[in-house]
Amino acid sequence: MLWIRIKARLLLLYRVFLLKIGFKKSLLKNRYGEQILVFHGVDTVGDTDINSRFISKEYFERFIHYITSNYNVISLDDYYRKKFKKNTLNIALTFDDGYLNNYEYAIPILKKYKVPASFYITTIHKKSSFLWPDFLDLVSKYSTKKQVVFDGNVYTRNEKKEFTYKGVSLKNTLKTIPYEKIEEMYGVFEDDWKNITSKPLEEYWKLMSFEQLIAIAKDALFTVGSHAKTHANLVAIPLEAAKNEISESKQILEKTLGFPIKEFAFPFGYYTEELANYCLEIGYEKVLLVDYNKNEIEKNEAFKKRFVMNPYISFELQLVSLLKGSYF
Ligand SMILES: [Zn+2]
Structure with a gap:
C-alpha cells in the first residue's frame, strides 16, 4: 500500500519535473479530457492564512495565461454542449460565493484574456454584505x-x-x-x-453588490447562477428549508437580473440526489457539484462535478494535478 503511494507521488513529481523543463506536450500526449474548475476569492497577496481557498491575483493571471496558451478554455455552455477539442485539456471556469474581489481582481484578468466564466451567488446581499x-x-x-x-x-x-x-x-x-x-x-x-x-480586510469578506452583479450578467463572457440564499448546508437543514433556499434564490436573482437563472452550485458542494433533482424540477438546467456521490447522479448530464483549486501547492503541481484530475 505504502509502495503504491510512494510510486504515485514519484510519478507526480516526475510530471512536475517534465512540466518545469518544458516538456508539457508530452504530458498531454494522447490525452482527451475535461474539467470544470472552481475558484473562490482572489486577493492581492494570496494569504491562505486568512482564507484557505483564496489565491493571489498574480497567481490567477499566471494561471489564466498558462491555460489559455496551452489548453482549450471554453464557456460552461460550450462545456455542456461538449464542444471539446481532442488531445488537449478542455476547461470551463466557475467562481463560487460572489466576492467583491472577483469583480475587482478576477474579472479584469478574465476580460483581458477573453476567458468565459460562470459566477455562483448567494442572495444574502439583501441582508448582509458577507457570508x-x-x-x-x-x-x-x-x-x-x-x-x-x-x-x-x-x-x-x-x-x-x-x-x-x-x-x-x-x-x-x-x-x-x-x-x-x-x-x-x-x-x-x-x-x-x-x-x-475597521481593518483593511475587505477583500476577505465583502460580497459584490447587486449593481456589480448586473454588470457581470450583461457581459457576454459571463453567466450568473445561484449558490442558494444564505450559504447554509442544504443537506443538514430541513428539506423544505433547503428547497426554499434553492427556489427563492432563483426568484430573487431573476427579479434582479431580469432573465431566467438556469445554473445552480451547491454551497460547500454538499447535496443529496433529492435536492439535485429538485433543482431540475424547478428549472435549473446546469447543476454543479464537487464530486458525484452516486452513479445515478453521474449518469444525468445536467449534473457536473468540479475540480477545486488548491492554494497550498506549487503552480506546476496544480497544473499536473489538473491534468491528472486528482490531487493524489
Ligand atoms: Zn460557497
Missing part, C-alpha cells in the same frame, strides 16, 4: 475572546484559533443549522466584527 463562514473565520482569527457561548454551549478557542465545544468546531455546528439560527452567532462576535471591518 457567515467568512464572518466566523475572520472573528475566530482576530478575536481576543477565549470562550464564547452559543446556543447555551461554551465554545473554547483552541491553538488553531477555532472555537470548539466537546471537540466539535463552531463552524461544523453552524453547518448543521438553518440560517435563522446561524444569525444568532453575529451577536456573539459583534465587537470583534466591528474591529475587523
Whole structure:
C-alpha cells in the first residue's frame, strides 16, 4: 500500500519535473479530457492564512495565461454542449460565493484574456454584505475572546484559533443549522466584527453588490447562477428549508437580473440526489457539484462535478494535478 503511494507521488513529481523543463506536450500526449474548475476569492497577496481557498491575483493571471496558451478554455455552455477539442485539456471556469474581489481582481484578468466564466451567488446581499463562514473565520482569527457561548454551549478557542465545544468546531455546528439560527452567532462576535471591518480586510469578506452583479450578467463572457440564499448546508437543514433556499434564490436573482437563472452550485458542494433533482424540477438546467456521490447522479448530464483549486501547492503541481484530475 505504502509502495503504491510512494510510486504515485514519484510519478507526480516526475510530471512536475517534465512540466518545469518544458516538456508539457508530452504530458498531454494522447490525452482527451475535461474539467470544470472552481475558484473562490482572489486577493492581492494570496494569504491562505486568512482564507484557505483564496489565491493571489498574480497567481490567477499566471494561471489564466498558462491555460489559455496551452489548453482549450471554453464557456460552461460550450462545456455542456461538449464542444471539446481532442488531445488537449478542455476547461470551463466557475467562481463560487460572489466576492467583491472577483469583480475587482478576477474579472479584469478574465476580460483581458477573453476567458468565459460562470459566477455562483448567494442572495444574502439583501441582508448582509458577507457570508457567515467568512464572518466566523475572520472573528475566530482576530478575536481576543477565549470562550464564547452559543446556543447555551461554551465554545473554547483552541491553538488553531477555532472555537470548539466537546471537540466539535463552531463552524461544523453552524453547518448543521438553518440560517435563522446561524444569525444568532453575529451577536456573539459583534465587537470583534466591528474591529475587523475597521481593518483593511475587505477583500476577505465583502460580497459584490447587486449593481456589480448586473454588470457581470450583461457581459457576454459571463453567466450568473445561484449558490442558494444564505450559504447554509442544504443537506443538514430541513428539506423544505433547503428547497426554499434553492427556489427563492432563483426568484430573487431573476427579479434582479431580469432573465431566467438556469445554473445552480451547491454551497460547500454538499447535496443529496433529492435536492439535485429538485433543482431540475424547478428549472435549473446546469447543476454543479464537487464530486458525484452516486452513479445515478453521474449518469444525468445536467449534473457536473468540479475540480477545486488548491492554494497550498506549487503552480506546476496544480497544473499536473489538473491534468491528472486528482490531487493524489
Ligand atoms: Zn460557497
